[in-house]
Amino acid sequence: MALKLTRNAGSVVYGGWNLNPHDLEQSYDHRLWVRSVRDGEVFSAVVHLTDSAGSVSEHALCNDGKHLELDDDITVSLESVRNYVIRETPYCRECDRGGELQKIIPQASFAFSAPRDYQIIRDDARKKT
Numbered sequence: 099m100a101l102k103l104t105r106n107a108g109s110v111v112y113g114g115w116n117l118n119p120h121d122l123e124q125s126y127d128h129r130l131w132v133r134s135v136r137d138g139e140v141f142s143a144v145v146h147l148t149d150s151a152g153s154v155s156e157h158a159l160c161n162d163g164k165h166l167e168l169d170d171d172i173t174v175s176l177e178s179v180r181n182y183v184i185r186e187t188p189y190c191r192e193c194d195r196g197g198e199l200q201k202i203i204p205q206a207s208f209a210f211s212a213p214r215d216y217q218i219i220r221d222d223a224r225k226k227t
Contacts, residue, residue, distance in 0.1 A: 100175075100209035100210055101209070101210045102207055102208065102209050102210075103210065103220065104180070104205050104206065104207045105205065105206055105220070106182070106203055106204070106205045106206070107135050108132065108133075109131075109221055109222065110130065110132070110220075110221035111129075111132075111218060111219070111220055111221070112126040112129055112130075113130070113168065113172065113210070113212070113217065113219075114127035114128065114216070115215060117217040119219060119223070126148075127149065128149055128172070129148040130145050130147055130168075131145060131146040131147075131148070132145055132206065133145060133146055133156075137181055140160055140161060141204075142159060142160045142161070142176070142179075143158070143159045144156065144157070144159075145157050145159060147168065159174070159176035159208075160176060163175070165211075171211075171212065171213055172212040172213070172216060173210070174208055174210050174211075175208065175209050176207070176208060176209075177208065177209050178206075178207045179205065179207070180205055181204050182202070182203045182204075184201045184202075184203065186201060
């Protein structure tokens, strides 16, 4: 069973065998930076993959069923793209104004498949207290 994460452009996902949640940049084995997400008939996401040795490669993931292999038994694939709508000005029922300006942000849904010992952490994850 795969772990599914929804990310937008500019976000990062860290993966590693011994990830330190307090120092992700120094402890990752793989760093996946989502560069762009596109919606349409064929949806896609461009990602930069950085390994612990500092090697960087760019990959385009599409909805063609293919996956990106990060390491032995560790893969990521693009499942879908959904548009998230943000209203710039909230609608006011009393004055019947607002709500016209909106921004559409495409978000990619990724499926990660990895052994149980491999950790996957989002860049914006918050520790539960």
